[in-house]
Structures are given as structure tokens and as C-alpha cells.
Amino acid sequence: MAVFAPDDNRSRRVRLAIAAIMTLAVVVTAGAFVIDPAESVPDPVAYDDTTELGLSSETDAMMAGNATLPRTQVFYSQLQYVVGYNGIGSFVASLSDRRTERQFGYPLIAYVETFDHRDPDTADGGLFTATGAGGWTPAEEAYYVVDSDARTPAGEAVIPFRNREVAESFSADHSGTVVDWESIRNRSFDIDSAATVRSLAPSRWQTANDRITEAERTADRxxxxxxxxxxxxxxxxxxxxxxxxxxxxxxxxxxxxxxxxxxxxxxxxxxxxxxxxxxxxxxxxxxxxxxxxxxxxxxxxxxxxxxxxxxxxxxxxxxxxxxxxxxxxxxxxxxxxxxxxxxxxxxxxxxxxxxxxxxxxxxxxxxxxxxxxxxxxxxxxxxxxxxxxxxxxxxxxxxxxxxxxxxxxxxDGSVIRNSTFTDNRYGIHLMYTGDALVADNTARNELFAGITVMTRPSGNTIVGNDVRNSSAGIQSSGTRTYIAYNTLVGNELGFSTSARGSLYEHNVVVDNELGARATTIVPSSRVVANDFVGNDDHAAAGAGALRVWADGDRGNYWEGANVGQQPSSERAYRPTSPVDAVLHGEIAAVAVRESPASVLLNHLRGTVPGARSGSIIDPVPASTPYHPERIDVVTSPDSEGAEPVHADWRAELSSLTDGQDTAHENTTNRNTARAVGDYK
CATH class of the missing domain: 2.160.20.10 (Single-stranded right-handed beta-helix, Pectin lyase-like)
Incomplete structure (x- = not known):
């Protein structure tokens, strides 16, 4: 039995697309699989065997021994990995995000962790606790306690039970309400996201100002x-x-x-x-x-x-x-x-x-x-x-x-700004450090990287930095990271998308050996409104699901992506495909790109998410750069040794209107059973 059955028309399109690709004798699955949910439903796995999303290691450590977070594991039709979500709300939020379906296919079945025989209760401060190992129940068969006095570090507590009577007993003890899955999947959750971190960036800058003012008072004796x-x-x-x-x-x-x-x-x-x-x-x-x-x-x-x-x-x-x-x-x-x-x-x-x-x-x-x-x-x-x-x-x-x-x-909470780093191993190196602001710094000739963040912290903001002539510009792990308005020039690697649930936007990535590298196996971040110019290769992807680098009708600017007969609005750009990757350097590649066979194959690849496992697609590449003025400065003949380029990100973020760029991250989350689009 599958909780999320696809519509018959979509299944038919998927099967036709696979047959056509096989007829063309093109190997495009790269290890992904397609499951017909009418034939089999996979059993739950040990949660440690899932690819986990939703928490930082710091939250994991905080919860160890004194708090429990209900978890979900999901099997997707075009993904060979089982995805584990920390918190029911984080999975429900993913159902409203079309990028998830484009990258993973549709969810075949979701199991939620249930707490019927685990002494569910609350500890000091209201944190939800439970003992022992839980069972796994299909999401549509579980009963959920909401609006109780229990909470989790991830936000609102939604606590699943297999038996309704047990759920009602917990609800009575903790002032909650029992609802079914249909109510949960149509519920709005306040999910802390990278957009939240973005909104905090200007206030973090002001916090630094306040600390400096207080330091001046301290020193004046x-x-x-x-x-x-x-x-x-x-x-x-x-x-x-x-x-x-x-x-x-x-x-x-x-x-x-x-x-x-x-x-x-x-x-x-x-x-x-x-x-x-x-x-x-x-x-x-x-x-x-x-x-x-x-x-x-x-x-x-x-x-x-x-x-x-x-x-x-x-x-x-x-x-x-x-x-x-x-x-x-x-x-x-x-x-x-x-x-x-x-x-x-x-x-x-x-x-x-x-x-x-x-x-x-x-x-x-x-x-x-x-x-x-x-x-x-x-x-x-x-x-x-x-x-x-x-x-x-x-x-x-x-x-x-x-x-x-x-x-x-x-x-945690550190601020590093307006500083210069030269000839180090790493310019800035953060470990287990979250909620930090790294802004408007300059790095040159760094042996390993200009800015590196390790060990899965949460909530960092990396903005307005200028990194050049280094092995890597920015490499940041963790969750809910905001990486934006950086200028990355002449490095071996501009940036990697190692952070989960994060937002990479408005970065200018110029003349690097590799502009960006997609590294997470299960993509959960947005990469949008970046400018890729003059890189030997604009982007590369390691093993994992298809990465969709766009958000709604906004993609990235890829030099060379819009060369050819088709309007950019009718053609996606694939920086990891052999043809698209050389468009900005070899004009002769356009003839191959616009050939009927290539157009058909690209259409089919757009129809079947699993057919592009381990690759990147931008379905709506921009026709002009987002930041031409920054590109002009770093590509001018006299740019060598010139002053660093720092975008006015504070003014840009202050000008954001309510709701802009956040439509795919928050608000009401619903499972709408959308059809897989062709996103050419």
C-alpha cells in the first residue's frame, strides 16, 4: 500500500519516456531506480541508514538523553536513497516544494516514528521525551497530537501514534488535539529556513556595531x-x-x-x-x-x-x-x-x-x-x-x-567582517560554530580555502566576501546557511553546495577552474540568481539525485547558456552535460545543442528525474547577468591587484519586500500530487 500514489497519466508518461530513452540507447539513469508503487511498497529501514535532513549536529547533541524528535523516512520514486526528515513538519514542508519532486520524483510512501509503547512525556522546559526504540507506521495510518505543551528543538511538536486511544491519552495529559494525516499535510508549519537566516543578517551586523561601541566604553578608563x-x-x-x-x-x-x-x-x-x-x-x-x-x-x-x-x-x-x-x-x-x-x-x-x-x-x-x-x-x-x-x-x-x-x-554568534586574509591555509575556518556572520572579508592566495565551515553547524551567514586565487572560495557544511553576494574569482573552485537546507544566491563566480560543485547526495538547498562567467567549467556534481538550480521562474546566469536558436525561456541549461558545459567556450557546440536528437533527449531527460541522477539542471537560465557591474569590475584588464569587490548586501536585503524569495520555503504546505513537469 502506498501513501502517495501518482496519477495514471504521469505514470504513463514516465514509462513512455523511459522506453524512448532506451530506444536511443543512452544510459542516463546513473544508478537511480523507478518503482511502480502498484507492484511493491518498500519496508522501513533503520533510521541510521537514511540520508538525513533537518538537523544540525549541535541540535543532535543537545537532544541526546533529554529530548526526542519524531522522525519521518520517505521513499521517492526516482531516488535510490531513503530520505530521513527530522520533525514531521520538515517533510510536510517538502511536499509543497516542486523542486523536491523534480529532483526526487514523487514520494512512494512515508513512514513516521510512533511512540505508543515508549512512555512519551515532557522534560524540563517542555521538551518531548520518550524511551526505547520506536516503531514505524505509514503516515496515513498514524494519529497525531498537535498543539500540546510538548515542544522540540526543531519547532512545533507533532507527535505520531499508531493507536488512537494512546494518542488521545497523551493529548489529554498534555493539552493537545488528535488529528489524522490529512489534517497534518494541510497544516502550516513555521519551519526555520535559510530565508530566516538571511533576514537576520543586517541585525547581526548591527549587533557587531553594538559590541564595538560597548568595547570602546570598556576601554575608556x-x-x-x-x-x-x-x-x-x-x-x-x-x-x-x-x-x-x-x-x-x-x-x-x-x-x-x-x-x-x-x-x-x-x-x-x-x-x-x-x-x-x-x-x-x-x-x-x-x-x-x-x-x-x-x-x-x-x-x-x-x-x-x-x-x-x-x-x-x-x-x-x-x-x-x-x-x-x-x-x-x-x-x-x-x-x-x-x-x-x-x-x-x-x-x-x-x-x-x-x-x-x-x-x-x-x-x-x-x-x-x-x-x-x-x-x-x-x-x-x-x-x-x-x-x-x-x-x-x-x-x-x-x-x-x-x-x-x-x-x-x-x-556561536561570532562576527568576522571587513578583514583581510593572505597566504594562509584557510582564511576563516569555523568548526561547530553556528549563527555566525562572515561578511565583507577579502581573501587572497589561500592554500586550501578562503572560507571553510565544518562539522554541520546551523544558521551561518556568509555574505559580501571577495575570495581570489585560492584552492576554493567558500566551502561550508551545516544546515540553514545563507551564502550570498560573494565575489569568487580565479580560484580552483568557486563554491561547493555542502550545506543542507541552505540558500546560495547573488554570488558572482568568474574565471575559476570550476565555478561550483554540488556535493550533497540528497539536494535540499536552493541555488539561484548567481552569475557564472568565464569558468573552465561552470558546475559539476558528484553522486546523488538531480539538482534543480532554480526557484520558480528564476534561475542562474550561465555564460553561453542562451546561445542558439531556441529562446532561453524554452530551454533549460545543464552545466554537467557534455554539450552545455562547453557552450560558453566553444561556439561550435551550439550546432550539437540545437540538433533534433539532442533536443528530444533533453526533453526526455526533463521528464524523468532519475534520468539525470548525479547532474544539475537550470530550467530557467537568465538571459543577462544579475550583477553586471560586479562582473565588469573583476573582468576589466586592470582588475589584477585592484581593490576587492564587496556587494552592498545590506541595502539589497533591506529592500526585500515581505514574502519575496520565500514562497517555496514557508507558509502553508500541501501535498498537491503535482505531475512531473518537462522543465526542458
Whole structure:
């Protein structure tokens, strides 16, 4: 029995299309399968065997042991993978999105996790909990409790039960209502999406402004001690200064190390602190410390503490994560802060072969006008800023050489903006860090990538950055990521679509070896309104389902896509097809593209989603670039060495009208059993 049976006309079209393709002897299925739901319905699988959508690893960790999220697993007609949805609402939302059907085919059957014999209840704060392993019930056969006092980290709690009496019992205990599947699939869910993250970008910029303003107030303190007049050394001056006052460091070179264990401002006047090459030069162990106007060198070259890393492995924590936090967080630095929230670092220059600024244990910091010069080879150095469980707000700074310009680990809410990264391994490298803003930065000659986000965080915004001449421009994993208005030029790879449930838009991707790479096996992100110009290859896709890079009537601009006899509105562009991929470089390819056989084959490929598994299609390619002014700047003869290009994304986002670009993400979600379109 199938929950979602296709209409007979669509099934007939699918079978005719497959027969025609076989007649042409073209192999296009690439491992996808077609199931006739009248003949067989697959049984549920272990949830760990599904391709999971809907949660970040941080939410997974938060829920471990104290919360449960009802799950759904879905079999699609043109997808060889079983898709797992975290939360009932996330699957229902997908039913209203035509891109899902284009890419996966129609859903054959959906199973929901039911909780009849699992002691369902709520924990502190109302989080839904349950014990043991649940059963799987076809979605149309289950009963659902809604509007109860139970909640989940993913939003509204919809809790399925196989038996109506059990559902009614839970509903009575938790002030809910019992409904059937028809009611659920026609229900509106407030699903947190990449569009939500986009709407937060301007306010995150303003939050950074507010943090900087507060930092200026913190640093502005009356002078109490002047080094050389009231105390012989900086360390002695700090010891003598009352809290909430300023220690002035006159011009000169001070051969010492300094420990700051009270809330004071250290204000240098062209002063240099030079360590002896062992350990950290300045150590901060107090809240609300400000360090301004200093030059620091003589840092030790220890980048990790092997003993701390070994000790962490004995604790009850995830070994790899603990090893990184303990090993990376215990090296040498120009400035080392331990449990020092409210730190301000302003107008400071650090020369180091280890870390420039090392933050640990909640040392939330505002950084402005910091320059870190690291090692010439990245293997011999470390991070310009290392932030371990410490949020940073970085602006107007420069990082050159060393391993990573900025490395943040569990530093949610950080902001990195208006800064420059050159000759690093990674310019900006985030791990387990979500809800961050990375904006208007410049990266050049980065060995691995300009901006890299790893380990499935959620809610990051990467906008307005200019990355050139690097191995990769932007590589971001995680969920609900907004990647937009970036300028990516002359890299081996412009960007990869590694983030799930994310939005890639208004990026200018020019003269890269590969413009973009589709990497997720089950596509769940939107790629729209980007400009691809002059790339050796505009886009490539790894294994997985068909990727539809468009949204409604908006696609992307692909140089060469609109060359030929057919109007662009009547022809899709396939950057992964052998012919379309070379249109912008070989005009002779147009003759092949416009041949009757090619047109027929493309039409058939448009009819059967599985026939393009592992490929990309843009059904509505734009006839002109979305951002010609940015393209003109980066392709002009004198663009080499010119100023970076940063789009005015704040003005653009502020001008968005209510509902624009969000019609396919939110509002009422309904299963309308649409026919598979030909989306040529």
C-alpha cells in the first residue's frame, strides 16, 4: 500500500519516456531506480541508514538523553536513497516544494516514528521525551497530537501514534488535539529556513556595531599608572593599578611577559612587548580587560600542548572534539586569554609562529585593527586568532601567513567582517560554530580555502566576501546557511553546495577552474540568481539525485547558456552535460545543442528525474547577468591587484519586500500530487 500514489497519466508518461530513452540507447539513469508503487511498497529501514535532513549536529547533541524528535523516512520514486526528515513538519514542508519532486520524483510512501509503547512525556522546559526504540507506521495510518505543551528543538511538536486511544491519552495529559494525516499535510508549519537566516543578517551586523561601541566604553578608563614613571615594568604597573583604570605604556621596547588578572586597560603609545621566545607574551585572566596600541613579538613556538590533549582523552567526551579543544587551546600566543569575557583588543600587531590571539573558556572578545604576521609556511605556524568556546567580533583586521587566519571552535554568534586574509591555509575556518556572520572579508592566495565551515553547524551567514586565487572560495557544511553576494574569482573552485537546507544566491563566480560543485547526495538547498562567467567549467556534481538550480521562474546566469536558436525561456541549461558545459567556450557546440536528437533527449531527460541522477539542471537560465557591474569590475584588464569587490548586501536585503524569495520555503504546505513537469 502506498501513501502517495501518482496519477495514471504521469505514470504513463514516465514509462513512455523511459522506453524512448532506451530506444536511443543512452544510459542516463546513473544508478537511480523507478518503482511502480502498484507492484511493491518498500519496508522501513533503520533510521541510521537514511540520508538525513533537518538537523544540525549541535541540535543532535543537545537532544541526546533529554529530548526526542519524531522522525519521518520517505521513499521517492526516482531516488535510490531513503530520505530521513527530522520533525514531521520538515517533510510536510517538502511536499509543497516542486523542486523536491523534480529532483526526487514523487514520494512512494512515508513512514513516521510512533511512540505508543515508549512512555512519551515532557522534560524540563517542555521538551518531548520518550524511551526505547520506536516503531514505524505509514503516515496515513498514524494519529497525531498537535498543539500540546510538548515542544522540540526543531519547532512545533507533532507527535505520531499508531493507536488512537494512546494518542488521545497523551493529548489529554498534555493539552493537545488528535488529528489524522490529512489534517497534518494541510497544516502550516513555521519551519526555520535559510530565508530566516538571511533576514537576520543586517541585525547581526548591527549587533557587531553594538559590541564595538560597548568595547570602546570598556576601554575608556582614567589613567592610574604610567610605566617608567610610576612602575618599572608593565607587569609591575598592572599589579599597582586599581581596577577599571588605565596603564599607559610609553614608546619603547619592553622585554618581559605580562599577566593581567584585573579589569584594566593597557594603552600603548608605539610600544612593543618582546618575549623571550618561550610561552605566551601577554596572559589575561580577568574580565573586561582592554589591550590597545601595542606591538608584540618573541612568542614561543608551541602550537599544541600534548599533555593537555592526552588528559582530555581520559574524560567522558567525544575524543576528537576534546583533543582539538585541549590541544589547540593550550599553545603559545602573543595574547592568551583564559576565562576572560569582555576582552578588547584594538590596534595591536603580533608577530608569531604560534597563535596571535588565543581565547579559551568563554573569553568573548571584540577585536579591531589587529594585524597578525604568521609563519611563511603554514606547517610551521598556527592561527591568527584561535577561539575555543569563545565568541569573537572581529573587524578591520589583517592576517597574513600561518595556518589559519581565524580558527573558531564552538564559538556561536561570532562576527568576522571587513578583514583581510593572505597566504594562509584557510582564511576563516569555523568548526561547530553556528549563527555566525562572515561578511565583507577579502581573501587572497589561500592554500586550501578562503572560507571553510565544518562539522554541520546551523544558521551561518556568509555574505559580501571577495575570495581570489585560492584552492576554493567558500566551502561550508551545516544546515540553514545563507551564502550570498560573494565575489569568487580565479580560484580552483568557486563554491561547493555542502550545506543542507541552505540558500546560495547573488554570488558572482568568474574565471575559476570550476565555478561550483554540488556535493550533497540528497539536494535540499536552493541555488539561484548567481552569475557564472568565464569558468573552465561552470558546475559539476558528484553522486546523488538531480539538482534543480532554480526557484520558480528564476534561475542562474550561465555564460553561453542562451546561445542558439531556441529562446532561453524554452530551454533549460545543464552545466554537467557534455554539450552545455562547453557552450560558453566553444561556439561550435551550439550546432550539437540545437540538433533534433539532442533536443528530444533533453526533453526526455526533463521528464524523468532519475534520468539525470548525479547532474544539475537550470530550467530557467537568465538571459543577462544579475550583477553586471560586479562582473565588469573583476573582468576589466586592470582588475589584477585592484581593490576587492564587496556587494552592498545590506541595502539589497533591506529592500526585500515581505514574502519575496520565500514562497517555496514557508507558509502553508500541501501535498498537491503535482505531475512531473518537462522543465526542458
Amino acid at each position: 582614567p589613567v592610574s599608572v604610567v610605566v617608567g614613571e610610576d612602575a618599572p615594568t608593565i607587569d609591575a604597573a598592572v599589579e599597582a593599578a586599581p581596577s577599571n583604570t588605565t596603564v599607559v605604556v610609553p614608546k619603547g621596547v619592553y622585554h618581559e611577559t605580562v599577566t593581567i588578572n584585573k579589569s584594566v586597560t593597557i594603552a600603548g603609545d608605539d610600544a612593543r612587548i618582546s618575549g623571550d621566545g618561550n610561552g605566551s607574551v601577554v596572559t589575561v585572566r580577568a574580565a573586561d580587560v582592554a589591550i590597545r596600541g601595542l606591538r608584540i613579538d618573541g612568542v614561543g613556538n608551541r602550537t599544541r600542548d600534548p599533555e593537555a590533549a592526552r588528559a582530555s582523552r581520559d574524560e567522558e567526551s567525544e575524543a576528537w572534539d576534546a583533543n582539538i579543544q585541549s590541544g589547540y587551546g593550550h599553545g603559545d600566543a602573543g595574547i592568551r586569554a583564559i576565562a576572560a569575557p569582555g576582552l578588547v583588543v584594538d590596534d595591536v600587531m603580533i608577530e608569531t609562529n604560534a597563535s596571535g590571539l588565543l581565547l579559551r573558556d568563554g573569553s568573548h572578545t571584540v577585536v579591531r585593527d589587529l594585524r597578525v604576521d604568521g609563519s611563511e609556511t603554514w606547517q610551521n605556524g598556527f592561527m591568527g586568532i584561535t577561539g575555543m568556546e569563545s565568541r569573537v567580533t572581529v573587524t578591520d583586521s589583517r592576517f597574513e601567513g600561518g595556518r589559519d587566519g581565524i580558527y573558531l571552535h564552538r564559538a
